[in-house]
Amino acid sequence: xxxxxxxxxxxxxxxxxxxxxxxxxxxxxxxxxxxxxxxxxxxxxxxxxxxxxxxxxxxxxxxxxxxxxxxxxxxxxxxxxxxxxxxxxxxxxxxxxxxxxxxxxxxxxxxxxxxxxxxxxxxxxxxxxxx
Numbered sequence: 001x002x003x004x005x006x007x008x009x010x011x012x013x014x015x016x017x018x019x020x021x022x023x024x025x026x027x028x029x030x031x032x033x034x035x036x037x038x039x040x041x042x043x044x045x046x047x048x049x050x051x052x053x054x055x056x057x058x059x060x061x062x063x064x065x066x067x068x069x070x071x072x073x074x075x076x077x078x079x080x081x082x083x084x085x086x087x088x089x090x091x092x093x094x095x096x097x098x099x100x101x102x103x104x105x106x107x108x109x110x111x112x113x114x115x116x117x118x119x120x121x122x123x124x125x126x127x128x129x130x131x
Contacts, residue, residue, distance in 0.1 A: 022108060022111060023112065025108055026106070026107075026108030026109040026111070026112070026114075027109075029107055029108050030104070030106040030107060030108055030109045030114075030117060031117075033104040033106075033107075033117070034103075034104055034117040034118075034119055036104075037102045037103060037104045037117070037119035038102075038119035038120065038121060039121075040084070040085065040102060040119070040121075041085050041087075041100040041101065041102040041119050041120055041121030042100075042121035042122070042123065043121070044078065044079065044082045044085045044087070044100050044102075044121065045087060045098040045099065045100040045121040045122050045123035046098075046121075046123040047078050048074075048075040048076075048078040048079050048087065048089065048098040048100075048123070049075060049096050049097070049098045049123040049124055049125035050123075050125055051074040051075055051077070051078045052071040052072065052074050052075035052089065052091075052096035052098070052125060053071065053096055053125035053126070053127050054074065055067070055070040055071045055073070055074035055075075056068075056070065056071050056127050060127070060128075066094070066127045068091045071091060071096050071127070072089050072091060072096075075089040075096060075098055076089055079098075079100070084102055085100050085101070085102045085121075086100065086101050086102070087099055087100035087101065087121075094126055094127045094128075095124045095125065095126050095127070096124060096125045096127065097122070097123075097124040098122065098123050098124065099120070099121070099122045100120065100121040100122065101118065101119070101120055101121075102118075102119045102120075102121070103116050103117060103118045103119055104116065104117055104119070
């Protein structure tokens with residue numbers, strides 16, 4: 001009987017170790033994918049903010065106030081070109097602020113019920129008047 005208890009004890013230990021290893025692998029693999037998605041969201045936000053600021057160049061060079069509608073439209077075009085990233089564009093004072101959201105479906109963490117990991121990014125560009 002003592003041998004049987006030892007086998008059950010080893011089986012339980014082995015199950016815990018396997019679960020811990022799968023969890024660690026899930027954090028590495030799926031966490032890495034989330035980091036890549038966050039970097040992508042940040043890059044898209046930067047590109048959108050820059051495009052928005054660049055869209056105001058013509059009006060600024062002409063000595064007029066920056067065209068906020070053109071800035072928002074340019075930033076939204078960049079967001080639309082990147083279907084895997086969604087976002088919002090705001091003009092606050094002389095700044096174009098872009099926040100983005102993205103995510104990745106998990107591979108290993110789905111075994112414990114975590115199906116998706118979210119990623120966010122943000123950037124802003126200042127519209128500098130030409131004087």
